[in-house]
Each structure stands twice: as C-alpha cells, then as structure tokens.
Amino acid sequence: MTRGLMIAAPRSGSGKTTLTLAILAALRRRGIAVRGAKTGPDYIDPAFHEALTGLPSLNLDSWAMPAPLLDSVMAQAHSGCGVVVTEASMGLFDGLLGPAGARGAPADIAARYALPVLLVLDISGQGQSAAATALGFARLDPDVRIAGVILNRVGSPRHAGMATQAITALGIPVLGAFGRDAGLQMPERHLGLVQAREHAGLDALADRLATQAERDLDLDAILACATVPDIPLPGGWVRALPPPGQRIAVANDAAFSFMYAHIVAGWRAAGAELLPFSPLADEGPAPGCDACWLPGGYPELHAGQLAQATHFRTELANFARTRPVHGECGGFMVLGESLTDKAGQTHRMTGLLGHATSFATRRMNLGYRAATLRHDCALGPAGTHLRGHEFHYATLTAPGTDTPLADMHDGYGTPRPPGGLRRGLVSGTFFHVLATGTAAIAP
Known part of the structure; x- marks a missing residue:
C-alpha cells in the first residue's frame, strides 16, 4: 500500500518547497518510487515535483473540488508509487473562514485523510522559542497530527541544539535540521518560482538537495512517519472537467x-x-x-x-x-x-x-x-x-x-x-x- 505524509509550515516562505524537493530527491536516490502532490491551486511547485520524481504531481483542493473528486484525485496520487509527499500551500491552517473541512486549507487535507504532518520551522532569528510554535501547531486541531518537526535555515549545530532540546522536551520529534545554503535558493519571479522547464541546472540542484537531505535529515525517521492514508473509495473515476473535444x-x-x-x-x-x-x-x-x-x-x-x-x-x-x-x-x-x-x-x-x-x-x-x-x-x-x-x-x-x-x-x-x-x-x-x-x- 502507498504511504503518504504532508510537509507543512506556519507560513509561506518557510522553505517548504526546498525541503519537499530535497526529500523527494533523496528518496528517489534510494530507489523509492516517490511522487509529489500539492494542496491548493499551484502550477509551478507540482512541475518541480514531477521533474524530480518522473511522476505527475496532483493538486488537492478542499474548497474547489467536490468531495468525490477530491477523493478520486487523492486515490490517483496514491497509486503507482510507494510514497507520496504532499506539499502544503501557505500556512498549515490558512484558508477561507469556512465551511469547516472545505476551507481550502492544507489542514483540511491532512484531517480528511489522516495524513501525518511534518512541520517545517524556519528558526532563523530564534532558538528555544521555536518550541512554542511547534506546541501551538500540535495542539490547535486534534484531527491534525504533527508527526515531527524539521528545522530549517539553521545557522550552526549549537543553534540546532537549542531548538531541538526545547521541542523534543514537549514530546515532539525533531527529524532534521536543514542548514542555511544560499546556493539552494530557488529562482523566483512574479508568480512564484521560475518554471521547472526553464531551470537549466535542475539536475545539479536535485543532486545537491538530495545530498544535503542525506546529511541533515533523518530520512529513515521521516519514512517511518508516513502512513497509508484513509481515502474513501470513490465510485469510479470522477472527472474535474469534461473534455471540450475528442x-x-x-x-x-x-x-x-x-x-x-x-x-x-x-x-x-x-x-x-x-x-x-x-x-x-x-x-x-x-x-x-x-x-x-x-x-x-x-x-x-x-x-x-x-x-x-x-x-x-x-x-x-x-x-x-x-x-x-x-x-x-x-x-x-x-x-x-x-x-x-x-x-x-x-x-x-x-x-x-x-x-x-x-x-x-x-x-x-x-x-x-x-x-x-x-x-x-x-x-x-x-x-x-x-x-x-x-x-x-x-x-x-x-x-x-x-x-x-x-x-x-x-x-x-x-x-x-x-x-x-x-x-x-x-x-x-x-x-x-x-x-x-x-x-x-x-x-
């Protein structure tokens, strides 16, 4: 059975995409058939997922997609591979004010399918205070399970140790501390990242990301967090939009x-x-x-x-x-x-x-x-x-x-x-x- 997990963060700009790509590249280097997915409307990140995994990355949107379609897309995402890494959009709980479960928030997806969440915390400029953020996210919604934390933009081993000690004392595992590296910064333009097809050095970047993930992350622990999602079986294929022609x-x-x-x-x-x-x-x-x-x-x-x-x-x-x-x-x-x-x-x-x-x-x-x-x-x-x-x-x-x-x-x-x-x-x-x-x- 295909297992899955979600990479999320408190806000945009925390480094979710870089960490997601690093994990995808590292798992593929291990020979694992891995696929990416993305919550919410986004074209650019899924194209990078596909470029690194060789498999299409599907979007999951709790507001725009009726429940049967959402379940059908989720089932498609979790077929033909061993692990699916779903990248959250925005902050984990960000979306419309309602309706409950269909706000377009990444948390809607995590709760509906019992996906374990790895919370990416950008700890630049803080240390032990990161534990307060981790605790708040872990307790906010009992239907959303924070399975662990990945520290990002870590300045030194001492810096990582300060945050790790405070977070693990709460009973929340820290599964890695990703160091700062300006060379891994993804190029951007007005709608987000430069398209994958325009990124001339993508293969080299994927290799560097995989190497840093192997060095800085506990990939075995991350894989152990992944679980088989609870996907209601749709009654056959559900189309999002009828084709305009043959x-x-x-x-x-x-x-x-x-x-x-x-x-x-x-x-x-x-x-x-x-x-x-x-x-x-x-x-x-x-x-x-x-x-x-x-x-x-x-x-x-x-x-x-x-x-x-x-x-x-x-x-x-x-x-x-x-x-x-x-x-x-x-x-x-x-x-x-x-x-x-x-x-x-x-x-x-x-x-x-x-x-x-x-x-x-x-x-x-x-x-x-x-x-x-x-x-x-x-x-x-x-x-x-x-x-x-x-x-x-x-x-x-x-x-x-x-x-x-x-x-x-x-x-x-x-x-x-x-x-x-x-x-x-x-x-x-x-x-x-x-x-x-x-x-x-x-x-």
Missing part, C-alpha cells in the same frame, strides 16, 4: 504551461487525445482537432516573439471559425488585441477577442473564484458551475466589446464583476478552472 490541441511551451494534471488525466481517462503545439515555435493547432486550449503561463515574457508568430495567429484564426478555442489567464491575454509588457512596449496578439491587457500596469488579483457560465463554450454549456482561482498581475486596459462569459463570485459568495469574454466560438478568462461545481456558491 482531440484537443493544447499550446505547450515556455509561454503556455499551466495545466492542472488532474484535469489532463480526467480528459485522457474520458478517451480524449491531447495534441501539443508551440506558439513560440510559430506552430498552429493541428487541423484535425475538435477544440483548442491555450493554458496560462508567462506570455508577457515572450510577447515580442508571439507577436512575430504569424503562422500561429493565422492558423488559430482559421481554427476558431469552426471549432471552440479557450484561453486561461495567459492564454486569455494572447487571445486579445494586444499585450503590453513590463517595459511598456505594446505587442500585437491574435485579436480573436477585443480586449487589451498590460503587465506594465500591474495589480495583483488573487483568490478563489466560482463561475456560472452565461454561454456555451469549451468549458461547458450555459449554466455550468465552475470553481477555480485567479492569480495574475496583468490588468485589463481595454475591455473591448465582446460578450461577458460568466457570472463570478469570490470564495465567500460575494458577487464580482462578470468574468471572461466570448465571441463566436472563442472564449477566455483570467479564471483558472479546478473543477466543475455541483451548485452555485451562495454568500
């Missing part, structure tokens, strides 16, 4: 890479075939496809190259005359008339929708979203309820005259302005879909 052209390159693995797996399980193409290489969607999907990514970093991709624009326009095209976030930006980059230079985009976006005029949009489609599109028929999230800095500088696509609410049910646009068979939103919802969200 053969789906999917943009896939450095500008378009944000696809949730559970959605891709669901489409393939339904018999759909995904055919990748690269707009950056001036490729268009395969003419034999039934639908085209432009995922999110970083088109603002490649706007000049996309503006020169005339074959891509022509083929996409021809495709959209007879078959649906949908763009999410970055894909939505490319479907518009223009995109202004960080330097303030405006680049021509496909013009299949009439809006304009800018990365020079920045404003962060972040949070859960519930959508109800006003019109049929690649996401589903009119009236379909969807759950997902927004995370972008680009702004809409010209709305255009296309038809709004969906009615939107935030995670608490508070109405937001209509989201997305539609023209003919072309649709797009800043909204990333995680799952089809069972009902509209109420405030």
